[in-house]
Amino acid sequence: MNRLVAGDKAPDFTLTSDSDTQVTLSDLSGKKVLVYFYPKAMTPGCTVQAEGLRDSKTQLDDKNVVVLGISPDPVKRLPKFKEKYDLNFDLLSDEDHKVADQFGVWGLKKFMGKEYDGIHRITFLIDENGVVEHVFDKFKTKEHHQVVLDYFN
Numbered sequence: 001m002n003r004l005v006a007g008d009k010a011p012d013f014t015l016t017s018d019s020d021t022q023v024t025l026s027d028l029s030g031k032k033v034l035v036y037f038y039p040k041a042m043t044p045g046c047t048v049q050a051e052g053l054r055d056s057k058t059q060l061d062d063k064n065v066v067v068l069g070i071s072p073d074p075v076k077r078l079p080k081f082k083e084k085y086d087l088n089f090d091l092l093s094d095e096d097h098k099v100a101d102q103f104g105v106w107g108l109k110k111f112m113g114k115e116y117d118g119i120h121r122i123t124f125l126i127d128e129n130g131v132v133e134h135v136f137d138k139f140k141t142k143e144h145h146q147v148v149l150d151y152f153n
Contacts, residue, residue, distance in 0.1 A: 003104030011102040015092035018078035032065045036123040041081035045141040052145030
């Protein structure tokens with residue numbers, strides 16, 4: 001896993017969203033983009049993390065920040081997650097984990113004694129010019145949104 005760091009140019013990508021539209025990172029130039037990778041929709045940790053970002057939307061909007069959640073979930077699973085938890089940002093499907101690979105967040109994980117490849121829960125703040133401004137990789141899921149908000153204060 002060769003993860004992007006602050007100062008790296010973020011790879012441009014196009015992924016399908018929960019509304020079955022294409023979202024391209026470069027189309028958001030001029031705004032800050034919070035790209036957060038999460039392992040699986042509808043799981044407890046991912047739900048708590050998403051709800052925190054949902055509840056922080058006003059503060060993030062004030063900072064000109066667009067939130068994009070990326071997981072390896074199939075597109076058809078994302079609308080259910082978005083609707084059930086009233087999420088107010090795009091969820092993107094990276095089923096082949098190509099974008100996760102480009103950001104360096106796909107790799108070996110351990111859970112309950114088992115090893116497998118999967119997405120590491122890491123968030124990237126990309127600046128208005130497409131450069132990684134900050135990487136959030138040390139947080140508890142329930143505190144993720146606050147760690148992000150604290151970065152701006």
